[in-house]
Amino acid sequence: MKDMKAIIPAAGKGTRFLPASKAVCKEMLPVLDKPAIQYVVEEALAAQASEVVIICNDDKPEIAQHFSPQVDLERSLEDKGKHELAQSVRHAGSLPVSFAEQPVALGLGHAVHCAAEFVNKDDAGFYVLLGDVLVPGNELLKRMRAVSEAYNNASVIAVISVPMEEVSRFGVIDAELMSGSQQDGTAVWRIRGMVEKPAQEDAPSNLAIFGRYLLAPAVMRLLGTTAPGAGGEIQLTDALIELLKEEEMYAIQVGADEGFDCGTIADWLTTNMILAARDEELSEALQAACDKISG
């Protein structure tokens, strides 16, 4: 199996999360007991990424800090007999991550291109995992890789089905079903086209690009010349539209209970509640809170 690196863009402005994200970036806000971005790093490592590169900048030193050892804290926890906590601190500080800088948030496409030096032309591809999107089951990247290998190392992106009235918030694909079915989540589509944040009446489907990509190395070359698009930002979607002129591209489906966007306060809250409901220790507290709410 060829090397596959993982790029985690985490240098965005996080304006939809203000004022919570004023001093602590949204990627570092907790989902249950750890920051969102730790789930993302662990997911990349679970998919055997050969290197995990976080795109960051000087305004967010807390990310590098989280992934650095904190020996004094570990020692003081051990001294107090808090071995499990000490182990969780040691674990976060020992996850193997590298960093690339995006000095100014010029868009997702620009962020990915900031890691261009990590991707070689003859790599099988590279993963992109948005730093504020979680897939805690850690199975999606493996499924994407299997589809990529079945189609000659083609690019594969994850899509989620969203209500038609919400499509204008997302990148949306126009696609032809190749195998499987949407009902049981096994669908594989060949992508015919895609459009960033379409008006509802222009949207080719309700399949929204979700925040996990397995991309051919050619995308890095195309990003080098991608002009600013929607919102004045350099969009990854625009480079993928160019890629479609050169290569085939496929999409697979993320289940509604499999992937979670944490980019807004409402989505983050929902994610915390769903994951708390699945957690042995926290589900009781969640149930007690729900009981209080319903009186």
Ligand code: UTP
């Ligand atoms: P978002 O689309 O959520 O953008 O980025 P944002 O700028 O962080 O947030 P808002 O829209 O202002 O609220 C998705 C992921 O891509 C990263 C973000 O950090 C986030 O993890 N990103 C986005 C970058 O790394 N650089 C960019 O220029 C834009």
